[in-house]
Amino acid sequence: MSYLWLFIAIVAEVVGTSALQASQQFSKIGASVLSLVSYIITLYFFALALKDISVGIAYAIWSGLGIVFIATIGWIWFKQALDVPAMIGMALIIAGVLVINLFSHSVVH
Numbered sequence: 001m002s003y004l005w006l007f008i009a010i011v012a013e014v015v016g017t018s019a020l021q022a023s024q025q026f027s028k029i030g031a032s033v034l035s036l037v038s039y040i041i042t043l044y045f046f047a048l049a050l051k052d053i054s055v056g057i058a059y060a061i062w063s064g065l066g067i068v069f070i071a072t073i074g075w076i077w078f079k080q081a082l083d084v085p086a087m088i089g090m091a092l093i094i095a096g097v098l099v100i101n102l103f104s105h106s107v108v109h
Contacts (some may be wrong), residue, residue, distance in 0.1 A: 005046070006053060010066055020035040046058065046062060054106055
């Protein structure tokens with residue numbers, strides 16, 4: 001169940017960060033409220049995930065996948081450019097998350 005909580009935290013963080021961009025420095029109230037609510041949801045579900053997943057592993061997965069997801073949304077939704085080094089870096093982040101989950105004895109399965 002902890003990985004479900006972690007996944008919800010990641011999705012909420014991505015929604016919050018996307019809404020933060022859309023809020024245009026908190027000048028749009030709807031996007032601003034969505035951003036704040038999303039970050040509250042993120043912290044709640046991240047805290048639930050920490051019951052069974054160590055903080056270092058959970059944070060590595062949360063931040064790594066969050067980076068990849070938000071960069072992808074920025075590219076698609078906000079038309080922000082991703083160059084080849086950025087894509088290579090994100091591929092390495094995904095590889096790191098996979099290594100942690102597949103080979104680390106620190107991960108709860």
